[in-house]
Amino acid sequence: MLGWFVALEGRAAAAQEQCVQCHQSVSPKIVSDWRHSVHSEVGTNCVSCHGAAHDSASNPEKAELATPETCRGCHPGRVEEFERGKHALAWDSYKAMPTTHWQPMTLREGLQGCAGCHKIGMKSDQEIRRLREAGSDYGAGSCDSCHTRHLFSKQEALSPHACRTCHMGMDHPQWEMYESSKHGVRHELKTTGALPEDAAAPTCQTCHMDEGDHAVMTGWGFLAVRLPMPEDEQWARDRATVLKGLGVLDPDGNTTNRLEVVKKAKLARLTEEAFQKQRDKMVAICSDCHTEGYARKELARGDDMVRISDRLLAQSIRTVVALYEDGLLHKPDNQAYAYPDLLAFHDAPSSIETRLWLMFLKHRMRMFQGSFHMNPDYALWYGWSEMVRDRNWIEERAEELRRRRKVDRKLGLDQ
Known part of the structure; x- marks a missing residue:
């Protein structure tokens, strides 16, 4: 039994090394991001999230997409919290708008319209397959909207700047409101060293994700x-x-x-x-x-x-x-x-x-x-x-x- 486990572990290590060697030349920033991540430190590698079926440039479609279910294996509590919050419902609420289906497909499926932010929401396996078939892998993961690939950085997601991409603009300019409020100004002063490290300087996460609760x-x-x-x-x-x-x-x-x-x-x-x-x-x-x-x-x-x-x-x-x-x-x-x-x-x-x-x-x-x-x-x-x-x-x-x-x-x- 021990021999089987060692052999399996060896095959996984070999597959990972193959991934790194290839992507080091094809997409080097993916590799460097992963190497800087906590995932790299604890042994979570390419195969852990993407499987081992994709093993050459000829079959990229065999790489599994990381979804919230993938993340649940190591972070069950956070995924369960996320499922209870409004971010998980963003995709459903977008589709529920009465005239969404009238918009051009590029706006509906890509990063050019409402879907670009609303893809943080949970999606069924069928929807994920459809997105992938349409050539739009973005949005399958949900978690990677804030913990962006392949760093998946907690520190990044703790910054109010992580919220800025979606919570700004015409219909919900929370970023602009926060940034120019006294809360936002104090946070900026704190990051520049003008205020002491223990000064009160609330971020978006301070008020809306108390103690890291993802059920926003x-x-x-x-x-x-x-x-x-x-x-x-x-x-x-x-x-x-x-x-x-x-x-x-x-x-x-x-x-x-x-x-x-x-x-x-x-x-x-x-x-x-x-x-x-x-x-x-x-x-x-x-x-x-x-x-x-x-x-x-x-x-x-x-x-x-x-x-x-x-x-x-x-x-x-x-x-x-x-x-x-x-x-x-x-x-x-x-x-x-x-x-x-x-x-x-x-x-x-x-x-x-x-x-x-x-x-x-x-x-x-x-x-x-x-x-x-x-x-x-x-x-x-x-x-x-x-x-x-x-x-x-x-x-x-x-x-x-x-x-x-x-x-x-x-x-x-x-x-």
Whole structure:
């Protein structure tokens, strides 16, 4: 038995040496990254993750792709945590968007569109095979979105820069908010030596991955809507309007099939207990540097910014609904209800509807996310101020359409 094990180990070592010799000339940086990794130090080699079937330049397709299941063999706890968090659902949530399949294939499968970041999500073996057949190996691993190949560095994944690739830009500029917030500034000062090593300087991971917990989740979720409805009657009406715009409620206030999609992708907290669990967790994290009272007060201010953003967005949604009802704006044939679909994104059919989804996806996101990331410029100028301008533009455009109809009727051009 011992002889069999020694022989097996010897074959694995020989296969590994063959891998290194070949890739040293073909892709040397892969080899150097691996040699610098902890994997190399502990004996995790090419064969450990890719198998031994690929043994020459003629059969690269035989190299197995490392997936979360591969990582689970050594890191079961971290993979299980990841599966409970929202990052694991990124692929599902991307596919659930109503018009994703309308986009060009390059945007859907490559690194040029939403899929480039959403591929961090878990995928079935069938989906991984399909991606590979399409020539798009990237995204099979999930873990390698943050612990990039072939270093798989923990230190890299602990840096806020690791989050920057995805959490930036138009719809969720968390990186820009963090970097220019006092938290981000202190982190930069700490890394340059201007602040002492033990100075408080929170990173993204400090607040969202406490003690390395990979089950990343937030209280308000990506959409900043939740259940139960608030006690404030005006806010409850506004949130109901927003939920109708998201397609979660129909015009009569009844839940739709899209609610099941929101549940599955964990895009919102749907019970008070689920929200409070995340809120209490964040208060505890904030309290490492601040008093608990201060933390709760500032988080409550963020909640209030969600309320204010809902007021502005709901007003504009109702303006567009009225245009549908009056026949001044054609409701897209693919929309199930007489409400604009905020999740249609780029496929909004008119300038008014385009302005509405930008109001939702760009400016509302900046308003409430800027508040929770303690960045006043994003909360005010890039958020609230832009939403006010969006609302005014939509209302003025609606009035212009009404004036045109009156003129057309007088001239008999509306027949």
